[in-house]
Every structure is written in structure tokens, then in C-alpha cells.
Amino acid sequence: MPTGVFTDVTHIAKVSAIDESWRQAQEHGADCIVALGGGSALVVGKATGVLGGAAKEAKLTGQRTPSIREFAFNPPVYVMPVVAIPTTAGSGAEVSPHQPMVDEENNRKITVSSAVCYPRVAILDANLMRTLPFVQATRSGVDALTHAIEACLTDQSTEITNSLALHAMQMLIQNLRKSCMTDDLQAKQACLEASCIANMACGNAKLGYVHGLARNVQTLFPVPYGETIGVFLPPVMEFNMPAALDRYVMMAPYLGVDSAGKNSIEIGEAVIYQVKKLLADLNFPRKFSEEVVDRKSIPIMAKMVFVRKLEKNLSLEELDKMELPLYGPNPNIRKATYDDFVKLYEKSFEGWEL
Ligand SMILES: [Fe+2]
Known part of the structure; x- marks a missing residue:
């Protein structure tokens, strides 16, 4: 199965990283997101799945794909399937529908969330915490x-x-x-x-x-x-x-x-x-x-x-x-x-x- 990798994730999830992650996922032709990492990486992966769902919907209606910040006030209805694999024991983001992120353009913390935002699968493997x-x-x-x-x-x-x-x-x-x-x-x-x-x-x-x-x-x-x-x-x-x-x-x-x-x-x-x-x-x-x-x-x-x-x-x-x-x-x-x-x-x- 062909895969692409996006690694530009900082200690806190940012709107710019999520928008860029989706741009690259689109280039790759992704139809599923595997989010691997700590809480911030899981949020970036889950939010990329939100943009993936929105893009699918946009194609059906002929509209553009919005930035992730627009979903803070307009909760997502469709998401792309996300597999969440935490490498820290902490955030619990793998079983959460919330995606808190920093919107650098507007200097504020926003949260994208709705009932469809739960990852489809969560994998809990302690081997991934060995180098933490x-x-x-x-x-x-x-x-x-x-x-x-x-x-x-x-x-x-x-x-x-x-x-x-x-x-x-x-x-x-x-x-x-x-x-x-x-x-x-x-x-x-x-x-x-x-x-x-x-x-x-x-x-x-x-x-x-x-x-x-x-x-x-x-x-x-x-x-x-x-x-x-x-x-x-x-x-x-x-x-x-x-x-x-x-x-x-x-x-x-x-x-x-x-x-x-x-x-x-x-x-x-x-x-x-x-x-x-x-x-x-x-x-x-x-x-x-x-x-x-x-x-x-x-x-x-x-x-x-x-x-x-x-x-x-x-x-x-x-x-x-x-x-x-x-x-x-x-x-x-x-x-x-x-x-x-x-x-x-x-x-x-x-x-x-x-
Ligand atoms: Fe917390």
C-alpha cells in the first residue's frame, strides 16, 4: 500500500501544520490517515482527516476545501478514516473527538470537535513508548x-x-x-x-x-x-x-x-x-x-x-x-x-x- 509521511508537527498542534498536512495528503491521493505520535501529532492527523472529509464533500458540491480553522465554529459532518497510534501515555487523543489547536493567525486556541471526529481505530502498543x-x-x-x-x-x-x-x-x-x-x-x-x-x-x-x-x-x-x-x-x-x-x-x-x-x-x-x-x-x-x-x-x-x-x-x-x-x-x-x-x-x- 503506498504511503506518504508528514512530520512537520510541533509540541502543540497548529492550524498551519494541519492545512499543510492536508495539502500534502491531497498531493499523495490519500484516502486514509494514520496518526502516529504524541497528543499534538494525533490532533494534526485527526484534523487532516476532517479536511479529507470536507474535501470529499466539497468535490460532491463543487466547493473549495476550507482551512481547518473554519471548523471550530462549523463542526465537521464528514471525516476521512483515521487510525490513531499514540506514542505517549497521556492525551488520550486516540479516543477523543476533540482537536485543540493554536490558530497563529488570530493568536488564539480553538477546538475542532464533533461526534464524527473519533478515530476509526486506536492501537495501543507500549513498544512505541520505549524511546520516549x-x-x-x-x-x-x-x-x-x-x-x-x-x-x-x-x-x-x-x-x-x-x-x-x-x-x-x-x-x-x-x-x-x-x-x-x-x-x-x-x-x-x-x-x-x-x-x-x-x-x-x-x-x-x-x-x-x-x-x-x-x-x-x-x-x-x-x-x-x-x-x-x-x-x-x-x-x-x-x-x-x-x-x-x-x-x-x-x-x-x-x-x-x-x-x-x-x-x-x-x-x-x-x-x-x-x-x-x-x-x-x-x-x-x-x-x-x-x-x-x-x-x-x-x-x-x-x-x-x-x-x-x-x-x-x-x-x-x-x-x-x-x-x-x-x-x-x-x-x-x-x-x-x-x-x-x-x-x-x-x-x-x-x-x-x-
Ligand atoms: Fe489534559
């Missing part, structure tokens, strides 16, 4: 764990999503260290499958403020995705404590926490400690460097939580004019106000202690 560097392995693994944890901490979680999320977090807490630090293929396979399961949970239960706060740092500053997730995970779990005690009690045995003789607050603290311990063992940064992330952006980022599709260059004055609702629009189990978001962003510069 330690840092990338840890950053993507903690993203997967955060998908599982946040799936339990939203007001949309159900028994079905909890069962997936709890199983995924147990697999990750037991295998992530070994998977990142050794060549153990069984541990890598467990993390790869857990990452897939975790995305099936959060794809339905949605995500909370860890992702809600982290995305604004990713939009404005060049901090790797996984690092932004790790920095916010402990402070957001601590913020959630008053509303999440029963959830932490539920999660405790799956995270290896012994609840015997403890009250629910002590169990919640032990759950958060367990997560911090993992982040520390995996050498995660505990705060943002002020040389990379501008602390003066805290008020802007706190407002961006309220308006998801925000242009990067929108000024503070323009944002100030916007009427904000009391609580951020996010299914996070404990609702947060603008002042809460400011405090959480402050904590991301102060760091957390074990």
Missing part, C-alpha cells in the same frame, strides 16, 4: 492522571465515568513511576491503556479547574502543556477539598491511601499528599518561573477562565469592561469566583510543599 524521553513520559503521564482525577471532581461525573476514572488512576499510580524510569513494557502498556481509559472518563464527565486554569497559561506563555497541568493539580485539589471530601474518600483506595482510622478530612489530605508525592518523584516543577510566565498577567488569566474563546491580544481594559458572572463556567465540583481564580494563579507562582 523521561521528561515527556512524566509530563504526559501526569496529564492522564489528571484526566482521571478531574473526571471524579466535576458535577457531571456518573457511576460509569467514575468506574473508568478510578480504574485508570489506580493503574497510573501503580505503574507511572516504573513506566517513566525503567524499560518495563508491562508498566508502559498499563499507562498507555490507563491514559485511554482516563480520556473515556473525562470525555463524558468533563474536566475541572486544573485544565481550566492551565489552558490560559498555555495560550499566553511557552510553558509545556504537562507542566502547566502539574503546577495546578495540587492547589486545585486543595481548593476542591470542602466540596470534594466524599470524592476523595471514594478515590483513596485507588490511589493507594490507607483510610483506616482517618476521618474524611484526613483522607482528603492523604489523597492530595499521594498526588504531590508522585509529582515530586517525577521531578515536576512546583511553580512557574516568573521569567517565562508574567505574574502581572494573573488578572487577565483569571478573567480568561470566564471567556474560553478569547483572543490573546485582548487588553486588560477590554476585559475589564466585560460583565463577569459570579462563578466560572466550568463543571468543577466547587465553584470558584474571580477572586478564587486570582488566588489559585498566585499559588502557581508560590509553589506547593510536600
